[in-house]
Amino acid sequence: xxxxxxxxxxxxxxxxxxxxxxxxxxxxxxxxxxxxxxxxxxxxxxxxxxxxxxxxxxxxxxxxxxxxxxxxxxxxxxxxxxxxxxxxxxxxxxxxxxxxxxxxxxxxxxxxxxxxxxxxxxxxxxxxxxxxxxxxxxxxxxxxxxxxxxxxxxxxxxxxxxxxxxxxxxxxxxxxxxxxxxxxxxxxxxxxxxxxxxxxxxxxxxxxxxxxxxxxxxxxxxxxxxxxxxxxxxxxxxxxxxxxxxxxxxxxxxxxxxxxxxxxxxxxxxxxxxxxxxxxxxxxxxxxxxxxxxxxxxxxxxxxxxxxxxxxxxxxxxxxxxxxxxxxxxxxxxxxxxxxxxxxxxxxxxxxxxxxxxxxxxxxxxxxxxxxxxxxxxxxxxxxxxxxxxxxxxxxxxxxxxx
Numbered sequence: 064x065x066x067x068x069x070x071x072x073x074x075x076x077x078x079x080x081x082x083x084x085x086x087x088x089x090x091x092x093x094x095x096x097x098x099x100x101x102x103x104x105x106x107x108x109x110x111x112x113x114x115x116x117x118x119x120x121x122x123x124x125x126x127x128x129x130x131x132x133x134x135x136x137x138x139x140x141x142x143x144x145x146x147x148x149x150x151x152x153x154x155x156x157x158x159x160x161x162x163x164x165x166x167x168x169x170x171x172x173x174x175x176x177x178x179x180x181x182x183x184x185x186x187x188x189x190x191x192x193x194x195x196x197x198x199x200x201x202x203x204x205x206x207x208x209x210x211x212x213x214x215x216x217x218x219x220x221x222x223x224x225x226x227x228x229x230x231x232x233x234x235x236x237x238x239x240x241x242x243x244x245x246x247x248x249x250x251x252x253x254x255x256x257x258x259x260x261x262x263x264x265x266x267x268x269x270x271x272x273x274x275x276x277x278x279x280x281x282x283x284x285x286x287x288x289x290x291x292x293x294x295x296x297x298x299x300x301x302x303x304x305x306x307x308x309x310x311x312x313x314x315x316x317x318x319x320x321x322x323x324x325x326x327x328x329x330x331x332x333x334x335x336x337x338x339x340x341x342x343x344x345x346x347x348x349x350x351x352x353x354x355x356x357x358x359x360x361x362x363x364x365x366x367x368x369x370x371x372x373x374x375x376x377x378x379x380x381x382x383x384x385x386x387x388x389x390x391x392x393x394x395x396x397x398x399x400x401x402x403x404x405x406x407x408x409x410x411x412x413x414x415x416x417x418x419x420x421x422x423x424x425x426x427x428x429x430x431x432x433x434x435x436x437x438x439x440x441x442x443x444x445x446x447x448x449x450x451x452x453x454x455x456x457x458x459x460x461x462x463x464x465x466x
Contacts, residue, residue: 079359083276086362090273099124166396169385170205170214171378173402174198177459178223178231178258179450183403188438189450193220195227198262199234201402206238211400213385214238216266217250217378221460222257224451225282225333228458232340235265246388250381251275251372256360256460257282260371261337264344267388270381271363271372276460278366280341281358282333284326284456290315312454333456345370360460 072080092110096103101124109123117129130138136147158164176183176191183197205214216235222228239247249255249266256279263269271277293300293315300315311322318326335349338356342349347370355361355369366372374380386397430438451457 075357075359082365083360083362086365087274090362090364095125163396164398166398167212167386167389167391168208168210168398168400169382169389170208170211170400170402171217171382172198172201172205172214173217173219174231174259174262175217175219175252177450178220178227178262180224180227180230180452186450192450193223195224195230197403198231202231202234202238205400205402206241208400211245212391213246213248213389215248215250215378215381215385216263217252217381218255218259218263219252220256220259220262221254221276222259222261222279222458225258225261225456225458228258228261231262232265235262239265239267244389246385248381248385248388250378251277251363252378254460257358257458259460261340261458264340266344268374268381268384269372270374270376270384271366272377273362273364273375275363275366276360277363278355278361278369278371279358279458279460280337280352280356282330282337282456282458283358284330284454286312286314286318286454288314288317314453330456333458337458341371 069076092103092106095101095110096106099106101109109125112123115123115125117126120126121129139145174193176193177186177189178193178195181194181196183194184192186192202214205211235247246267247265249263249269251259251263251269251271253272253275255263255271255275255277260277260280290300302310302313302315304310308322308325310316311318311325334356338349338352341356342352345352355371361369361371363372363375367375374384382397382399383393386393391397
């Protein structure tokens with residue numbers, strides 16, 4: 064059963080959504096209770112009374128004061144002459160110039176965005192794109208660097224192309240098996256689902272945030288049939304082909320029974336392969352993984368309970384684990400070799416003329432002028448048509464869970 068073809072919730076989909084909401088809500092309650100030094104039951108009562116006006120939030124103890132920005136600045140200055148530095152200016156200061164980022168080298172590879180074949184880039188509607196060719200190149204560079212003592216893969220991806228994810232997985236397995244003394248650690252950010260989880264499997268240790276949307280061990284495929292639209296416009300599409308399944312991916316008509324059988328066989332084969340690889344990486348059986356797979360999405364906290372991840376924490380925790388496993392001193396600096404490297408002035412200037420800057424301008428316009436619902440609908444329609452090849456199987460988180 065495909066949620067994309069349903070008009071409402073299926074029973075499993077509804078149960079999963081409720082489970083995610085419950086778990087994330089309880090994480091918020093615990094976080095506020097710890098931060099505001101209140102009882103969790105009290106926080107639940109307070110949240111039920113919201114949303115609040117500023118003065119009401121102050122009385123409820125959710126904020127410490129109510130002030131304008133200039134008043135906050137004045138209080139932070141405390142009457143002293145202090146210079147304000149914005150984030151863009153701060154980011155231009157290199158760690159090495161202030162005595163940081165020195166010592167043994169740890170590679171940090173960022174896999175951010177929808178996973179596709181080809182080069183990484185930026186899509187105006189779908190945002191960052193993690194290309195398999197680019198990521199494979201980064202992994203090879205880190206592997207060939209004799210100074211790299213450990214590798215951390217930072218994943219923020221809903222998944223994408225099953226084929227591209229498999230290519231990245233293979234390169235990571237080669238890297239993992241090449242040197243036993245060089246640990247591979249995965250750090251999951253907001254999303255590490257489907258193909259995003261697939262590329263996490265080679266790691267010696269997987270670290271996720273409690274709220275990371277992860278798991279989603281599943282695959283789907285299909286096509287958008289546009290033949291009816293052309294018929295209504297008076298256009299008659301005809302074709303010739305040789306081979307029984309030559310037109311299996313034709314957008315002019317739905318699948319016939321034989322084509323649907325062939326597609327389901329291929330999807331089942333990849334799903335079984337996915338489950339077996341997860342079972343191997345998590346040191347368990349395919350049957351146990353299949354019971355918690357089925358394309359289901361989990362929070363990082365739930366994923367740890369299901370043994371899909373090893374620890375909870377952020378990138379700093381993943382780096383600490385990498386240091387420990389590489390037998391590097393707990394104290395002292397390490398050099399973080401980041402992929403992709405920060406762009407030079409020339410590269411930034413080139414982006415202005417290559418179109419990538421224009422893509423971001425279009426994305427900003429869309430986010431400003433379209434509602435969240437309209438953007439989601441645009442992603443659902445445009446993503447499969449522009450990011451992936453026709454007929455390509457996808458290990459991609461359901462669109463309803465994208466930001």
